[in-house]
Amino acid sequence: MIPDHLPSCVAGLDRSPSANDFSRRRFLQAGAVAGGGLMLSLHLPFANGDAEAAGSDGFAPNAFIRIGSDGQIVLTMPYVEMGQGTYTSIPMLIAEELEVELSQVQLEHAPPNEKLYGNPWLGGIQATGNSNAIRAAWQPLRQAGATAKTMLVSAAAKRWNVDPASCRAQSGEVLHAATGSRIKYGELAADAARMPVPESVALKRPEDFKLIGTPAKRLDTPAKVNGTAVYGIDVRPPGVKIATLAQSPVFGGRVKRVDDVAAKAVNGVRQIVRLDDAVAVVADHMGAAKKGLAALVIEWDDGPHAKLNTQDIAAELEKATLNAGAVAQNIGDVEKAMASAVTKVEATYQVPFLAHATMEPMNCTVHVRKDGCEVWLGTQAIARVQAAAAKTAGLPLDKVVVHNHLIGGGFGRRLEADGVIRAVQIAQHVDGPVKVVWTREEDIQHDMYRPYWFDRMSAGLDATGMPVAWNHRFAGSSVLARWAPPTFKNGLDPDTTEGAIDLTYALPNMHVEYVRVEPPGIPTAFWRSVGPSHNVFVTESFIDELAAAAKQDAVAYRLALLDKAPRAKAVLALAAEKAEWGQPLPERVGRGVSLQFVFGTYMAQVAEVEVGKDGAVRVRRVVCAVDCGIVVNPDTVRAQIQSAIVFGVTAALYGKITLKDGRVEQTNFDTYQILRMNEAPTVEVHIVQSSEPPGGMGEAGTSAIVPAVTNAIFAATGKRLRKLPVDTTALKQPV
Amino acid sequence: VVAAAHVSRRIASPIAIGRKGVDAMAYAIKVNGNTHNVDVDGDTPLLWVLRDVLGMTGTKFGCGMALCGACTVQVDGIATRSCITAVDGIGTSEITTIEAIGATATGARIQKAWLDREVVQCGYCQSGQIMSASALLASNPHPTDSDIDDAMSGNICRCGTYVRIREAIKQAAQPSGQGG
Numbered sequence: 006m007i008p009d010h011l012p013s014c015v016a017g018l019d020r021s022p023s024a025n026d027f028s029r030r031r032f033l034q035a036g037a038v039a040g041g042g043l044m045l046s047l048h049l050p051f052a053n054g055d056a057e058a059a060g061s062d063g064f065a066p067n068a069f070i071r072i073g074s075d076g077q078i079v080l081t082m083p084y085v086e087m088g089q090g091t092y093t094s095i096p097m098l099i100a101e102e103l104e105v106e107l108s109q110v111q112l113e114h115a116p117p118n119e120k121l122y123g124n125p126w127l128g129g130i131q132a133t134g135n136s137n138a139i140r141a142a143w144q145p146l147r148q149a150g151a152t153a154k155t156m157l158v159s160a161a162a163k164r165w166n167v168d169p170a171s172c173r174a175q176s177g178e179v180l181h182a183a184t185g186s187r188i189k190y191g192e193l194a195a196d197a198a199r200m201p202v203p204e205s206v207a208l209k210r211p212e213d214f215k216l217i218g219t220p221a222k223r224l225d226t227p228a229k230v231n232g233t234a235v236y237g238i239d240v241r242p243p244g245v246k247i248a249t250l251a252q253s254p255v256f257g258g259r260v261k262r263v264d265d266v267a268a269k270a271v272n273g274v275r276q277i278v279r280l281d282d283a284v285a286v287v288a289d290h291m292g293a294a295k296k297g298l299a300a301l302v303i304e305w306d307d308g309p310h311a312k313l314n315t316q317d318i319a320a321e322l323e324k325a326t327l328n329a330g331a332v333a334q335n336i337g338d339v340e341k342a343m344a345s346a347v348t349k350v351e352a353t354y355q356v357p358f359l360a361h362a363t364m365e366p367m368n369c370t371v372h373v374r375k376d377g378c379e380v381w382l383g384t385q386a387i388a389r390v391q392a393a394a395a396k397t398a399g400l401p402l403d404k405v406v407v408h409n410h411l412i413g414g415g416f417g418r419r420l421e422a423d424g425v426i427r428a429v430q431i432a433q434h435v436d437g438p439v440k441v442v443w444t445r446e447e448d449i450q451h452d453m454y455r456p457y458w459f460d461r462m463s464a465g466l467d468a469t470g471m472p473v474a475w476n477h478r479f480a481g482s483s484v485l486a487r488w489a490p491p492t493f494k495n496g497l498d499p500d501t502t503e504g505a506i507d508l509t510y511a512l513p514n515m516h517v518e519y520v521r522v523e524p525p526g527i528p529t530a531f532w533r534s535v536g537p538s539h540n541v542f543v544t545e546s547f548i549d550e551l552a553a554a555a556k557q558d559a560v561a562y563r564l565a566l567l568d569k570a571p572r573a574k575a576v577l578a579l580a581a582e583k584a585e586w587g588q589p590l591p592e593r594v595g596r597g598v599s600l601q602f603v604f605g606t607y608m609a610q611v612a613e614v615e616v617g618k619d620g621a622v623r624v625r626r627v628v629c630a631v632d633c634g635i636v637v638n639p640d641t642v643r644a645q646i647q648s649a650i651v652f653g654v655t656a657a658l659y660g661k662i663t664l665k666d667g668r669v670e671q672t673n674f675d676t677y678q679i680l681r682m683n684e685a686p687t688v689e690v691h692i693v694q695s696s697e698p699p700g701g702m703g704e705a706g707t708s709a710i711v712p713a714v715t716n717a718i719f720a721a722t723g724k725r726l727r728k729l730p731v732d733t734t735a736l737k738q739p740v
Numbered sequence: 741v742v743a744a745a746h747v748s749r750r751i752a753s754p755i756a757i758g759r760k761g762v763d764a765m766a767y768a769i770k771v772n773g774n775t776h777n778v779d780v781d782g783d784t785p786l787l788w789v790l791r792d793v794l795g796m797t798g799t800k801f802g803c804g805m806a807l808c809g810a811c812t813v814q815v816d817g818i819a820t821r822s823c824i825t826a827v828d829g830i831g832t833s834e835i836t837t838i839e840a841i842g843a844t845a846t847g848a849r850i851q852k853a854w855l856d857r858e859v860v861q862c863g864y865c866q867s868g869q870i871m872s873a874s875a876l877l878a879s880n881p882h883p884t885d886s887d888i889d890d891a892m893s894g895n896i897c898r899c900g901t902y903v904r905i906r907e908a909i910k911q912a913a914q915p916s917g918q919g920g
Contacts, residue, residue, distance in 0.1 A: 090861075222858070229863030230851045230870060232798020232838035239797035247792055272781050290792030291801070292784035364802055364810060364864040364898045413800075413864030414898050445803040640858055644904070648861055651900025674807040674896060683889035685902035 033145075033152060035202045041195035042073040043156065047149045068142075070099060070149055072157075076177060076191025078105060081113045084138040085385055085412060090641035091138045092225045097637055098142060101216045102150030102209060104174040105190070112224075139637055139699045140605055151206040153197070160196035161188050211635055211696045220640035225411075237383035237410045238368040242438040245370065246275060248431055249294040249442050250285040252451050255307040255667035256526045260284060264302035271297040278434045285431045291442055298444075310526030310667040315457070318524045318664070319355060322459035325480035326353075330520035331496025334506035337514035342474035346465025350554050354462065354543045355728045358662040359455035359532055362677055365413020366448040369428035372438035377404040378429065379438070383412035385419040393422035397429040416652070417531030420488070421453050449677050450669040454662050455532030456482035457524065460543045470555025471565065475512045477505055477543070480520040482529040496521060500531075504540030504603045504708060509573035510548065510566035526667055533652055534704035537603040538711070542729065545599040545712035550725065559598050559716065560586050572632050572695075573602055576609040579691055580630035584611035590721075593617070593738070594625075597716025599709045606633040606700030607693075610650075610709045612686075614717035620733035624654050624686040624714055629706065631690065634697035642702050643690045649706025650688050655680040656707070657714045661730050767827050771796070772840035782828030787811045789827050790837060798838040798867050802896070809895030812868035813837050819875035819891070838867035846912075847874040853908035861899035869895045873909050882913055 038044045047068050069081040080099060084091050096110035154174045161179035162169035165186055172181050180187045211218075228234040253259060263284055265277040273293025278285040286297035343349070370381040371394070378398045384390045387409050395405045412419055428441040443451070458481035465474035485500050486493035492500075497519055506517050523529075532538060552562035560581045567574035577600050581587075586596060593616045600609045613626040627650050636642055659678040663670045671677040715726045722736055766779045769786075771794065778793050785804075790796045790813070799822060802810030806821040813822045814836040841847030850873050853859075860866050869892070876883055876891035883891065888909055897905070 222855075223860070226855060226858070226860040226863065229860045229866055230854045231842055232796070232867055234863055235797070236800075236864060238801065239791075241795055241797070290780065290784070290788045292780065292788035292792070295804070296781070296783075362898060364800070364808070364862065364896065366801065412862060414862045416898075442801070445805070445808075644858060644861065644901075647903050648900040651902060652898070655900075673805055674803050675805070679808075679896045679898060680900070680902075681893045681896060682902045682905065683893040685900070688903055 033149060033202065035152070035156060035198060035200075037195065037198035038071055038073065040074060042071055043153060043194040043198045044072075045070040045149050045153050047145050068146065068149070070153060072153060072190055072194045072197070074191050074194050076109075076189055076194075077111060078103070078109050078190075079111045079113055082142070084142070085383075085387075085409065085415075090223055090638060090644065093221055093223045094139055094637045094641055095142055095146065096224070097216050097221055098146040099150040101214060102147045103154050105177040107216060107221055107224075109177055137604075137701055140701055143699050147208050148206060151208055152203060155203045155206050156197040156200040157190055157193045159200045160193045163200075164188070164193075164196065217635065217637050218639065221638050223641075229411075235410050236365050236413045237370070237381060238365055238413065238440075238442060240370050240381040240408070240410060240440065242370065242372060242379075242381065245438040245440050246287050246289065246435060247291045247294050247442060248278070248285045248287040248435070248439050249291060249298050249444055250283050250427070250431070250447060251298055251301065251303060252283040252427070252447065253305055253308070254450065255305070255310050255313075256528065257310050258282060258308040258667070259306040260303060261306040262304040267300040267302075268297040271300055276435065277301070278431050280430055283427065283430075285441065287431075287435055287439060294442075295444065307667055313526040313664055313667045315358070315663040315665075318457055318527070319459060321524070322457065322480040322522055323353070325520045325522045326459055326461040326478050328520065330478055330480070330518035333497055333502040333517040333519050335516050336512065339474045339476050339514045339516040342514035343463070343465040343476070346473055347468045348466040348470070348554060349463065350466065350547075350551055351463045352547060352550060352727055354460040354546065356458050356539045356542060357660065357729055358457050358527065358529075359656060359660045360449050360452040360662050360671070360677055361414070361416045361418035361532060362449060362452075362674075362679060363414030363416060363418050366445055367418070367424045367443040368441060369424050370438060370440040371425075371428045371432035373398055373429065373432045373435075377406070378432075379406045379408070380425060380429075381408045381410065382425065383410045383419060384425075385412065385415045385417075386422070389420075389422050390425045393425050394429050397426045398433065416533040417455075417535065418452065421530055423453060423528070445674070446672045449662075449671055449673065452662075453528040453530035455538065456484065456529040458539045460539075462543065462547045464547065464551055466551060466555055470551075470557055470562075472510075472512055472551055473514060475515040477516070477547075478518040478520065479505065479539075479543070480522045481539070482523050483521045484529055484531050484535070486521065487529075488531070500536040502536060502540070504537035504601060505544060507602070508544060509570040509600065509602045509607070510563070511569055512566070527664060533649070534603075534707040537601065537704070537708035538653075538656070541599065541601045541603065541708040542711045542715070545601065546715055546725075546727065549597070549712070549716045549719065553719070558587070559720075563598070563600055570602075572607045572693075572697075573600060573609075575693060576600070576607045576630040576632050579693065580609035580611050580628050583630065583689060583691055584613070584626075584628035586611060593721050595717045595720025595722070597713045597718065597720055599711075599713040599716065601705070601709050603708060604701030604705050605698075606631060606702065606705045608632075608705050608709045610706075610713040612710060612713035612717045614714055614721055616718060616721045616736050618738040620736035620738075622658055622714075622718060622731055622733060622736065623684065624658075624717075626689070627686050627710060627713070628689045629691065629709070630693065631705070632693035632695050632697075633700040633702055633705075634695050635699050636692055636695075637699060639692060642692060645702045646690045646706040647688045649704060650710045651680050651685055653707040653710035654686065654714060657711045657729060658731050765828070767830070769827065769830050769835060770832065771835045772837060773834075778827065780827060783826045785823050786813070786825045786827055786830065786835070787822040790822060796837055796839055800864055800867055802865065802868070806894075807896075808865070808868075809872060810865050810868045812871040812895065814841070814871055814875050817875060817878060819872045821894075836871075838871060841871060841874055844874065844878070846878045849912040850874045850877065850908070853912040857904050857908040857911060859901050859904040859908050861901055865895060865897045865899075866901075869897065869905055873905070873912070877909065877912060883909065
């Protein structure tokens with residue numbers, strides 16, 4: 006961590022920018038580091054082109070590259086590692102242009118500072134999500150690397166009194182071929198800091214990449230195979246106590262009465278903390294805390310949602326789709342086209358609430374003192390955590406220190422600060438540090454859930470069976486409207502509609518509406534692949550229905566709509582070919598296809614699914630073709646697709662959070678099942694060579710697999726499933 | 741669903757060293773070759789003794805019900821879910837955790853294969869996966885796919901690294917530890 010010296014470096018830069026071009030200064034500045042080194046500060050540009058985080062001089066850096074006099078290159082970046090390989094892929098971008106080995110780049114995680122480290126694609130909030138780390142960093146980090154290299158070369162040329170053009174950089178050194186001179190970056194760093202920042206730098210052509218596109222080894226893994234990696238749940242500040250908790254089983258309920266006599270008698274239990282809507286047991290170890298929790302007798306006032314059931318929420322959403330919503334996209338005239346259609350197809354779809362079920366249960370360690378507060382956890386959104394802790398503890402922001410640790414699964418869960426608020430509330434009653442650990446049951450029953458959505462679809466086909474009208478209206482929660490309110494405009498946000506609009510298919514008349522409905526009594530949040538996790542299931546199921554209504558092959562039908570989308574067409578054709586699409590399969594085995602363009606990545610998947618006589622579904626094989634632009638680390642791309650497919654199959658087959666009498670019915674991995682080794686499909690990934698800018702990879706595979714599975718079930722059984730998860734009773738073979 | 745493969749709840753007499761409270765006793769347990777005296781209730785799961793009392797945090801908490809395998813350790817070489825293994829049942833058995841599995845030949849081969857095959861993503865479940873996999877290989881040097889399913893299906897990985905876990909186990913099972 007670097008909070009000690011970072012601010013002074015930034016201040017120093019403000020005083021002595023070497024750039025004289027104001028517009029350039031907005032993105033990149035260079036300066037000296039104390040101790041003799043070069044420091045580049047850069048600002049990741051906002052997706053919509055503005056610079057709202059900029060300071061008075063128009064420059065607000067949010068990433069830093071330091072080249073020390075010892076030759077060490079340190080990158081401070083605002084993205085976090087949660088298994089997606091970011092800690093490896095991001096340094097590759099700098100190493101490539103700076104001409105150093107990947108192992109020469111060290112990473113430091115950014116301290117909390119929303120102004121400095123806000124993610125341009127997440128409304129300026131400091132967070133890692135939406136598959137955008139590589140997308141946001143691709144251009145600016147390579148430019149920074151090339152700029153630093155140019156300044157180092159200039160410094161060497163000046164020292165040797167030769168033309169910079171006669172020098173070149175290689176493996177952390179500048180070389181002058183004519184004289185055979187060579188000098189290491191570290192020895193040049195102080196001089197380089199005094200060189201002018203070049204007006205423009207040429208970036209390498211993709212064919213010249215040495216590092217980008219190679220399967221670089223992950224940098225964060227060795228500690229994860231020998232037990233030394235420290236996740237949030239592993240921190241042990243001196244004197245730490247362990248607490249576990251029971252929160253109101255109904256969201257919005259209150260503690261009415263607590264009998265803690267038996268709990269206090271448990272060996273190792275130190276304290277019972279009673280809050281308005283939760284009770285925590287503080288103990289010497291989690292075993293005692295859990296035993297104490299089991300011994301508590303708590304009477305709850307369930308509050309206004311005591312009778313809430315999932316069916317009520319679904320009915321409310323269904324009703325909402327009968328009314329007009331905000332228009333997310335309109336092309337042509339759907340009403341007119343529908344009137345002229347030869348065939349009409351209508352369907353409704355529903356997807357359930359889903360829990361994140363990260364393997365590391367929710368936890369947060371807090372030490373509240375009179376004059377400050379210290380927080381230890383693994384988070385995707387460190388500045389949000391700091392702000393939440395400060396507000397809860399009633400402290401100024403600068404009195405809250407947040408230590409970020411490895412994340413045992415994010416998937417969107419660790420973009421939220423609810424657990425931090427709860428932990429601070431408990432810690433305020435505890436003398437010394439306390440680690441609050443959610444039991445798995447508490448983690449699943451007090452998650453913030455992927456929203457339930459209800460979708461109403463209709464389409465009109467012409468005499469040849471091709472779609473002339475496409476109508477889609479859906480209702481559900483907008484996570485962004487709560488999480489980043491400025492991104493919710495005119496009844497719409499960019500996440501909730503992703504995958505429902507801007508389809509790759511040529512649809513001459515298309516109308517998409519979204520009705521925002523926030524369900525009562527259940528909080529909603531991002532969940533791996535977010536909006537597309539719902540929209541791609543609906544649109545790719547429905548296009549399959551249209552193909553079936555037109556009595557056409559599911560792949561051929563899609564291909565016919567892709568003449569103006571060559572990248573989409575290419576991945577679809579590739580996936581179909583590799584999956585032996587059209588080749589015969591045994592009875593009750595089927596192939597299903599899906600195609601999507603989300604997170605800036607084109608992807609097609611073919612799932613091969615076997616449906617047992619008892620209705621049990623086994624996903625045997627998945628073939629995925631992907632065009633995600635330039636591939637930074639191909640092994641990470643493959644790993645993320647393998648991962649996302651297992652995540653998506655889990656959701657398709659098992660994922661469901663339901664409420665009964667206001668209570669989440671699922672509790673642990675027996676009632677909230679996760680796909681296991683014996684159920685995992687083989688996954689084949691085919692990457693399309695591309696020189697387009699990189700697309701996101703962490704989530705795309707999850708949204709694509711779900712309709713591929715349900716379409717395969719249709720192919721195997723003739724049953725169209727329009728509600729998730731898969732209902733195996735509907736798939737039983739009639740005797 | 742294979743929920744709790746290789747769960748063993750062993751019955752043995754605790755080594756009573758002292759007495760505190762109703763069930764409280766000090767138990768001597770042998771972890772990675774070292775004997776530790778721990779003063780906890782006899783029904784305390786080994787998981788919390790390791791993590792919170794002894795400070796060995798490589799063994800992870802996932803479910804508390806032997807449903808996910810994150811807490812897997814080896815007790816006398818057998819993959820065991822420490823979250824449901826009471827400390828008073830361990831007796832003189834030898835406990836091995838992720839912190840020491842690399843000292844065994846099989847464990848070292850498994851760890852190497854895990855890195856060679858880039859198995860790990862978030863990594864949280866991998867201590868348990870490695871403890872299950874190394875116990876499998878120690879007892880069955882050439883497991884079939886079906887053997888791997890049986891031994892590993894009690895370990896959930898939310899990042900879905902199953903394909904690579906299978907490949908890594910097969911690599912580690914090769915004589916050189918390289919193939920597969």
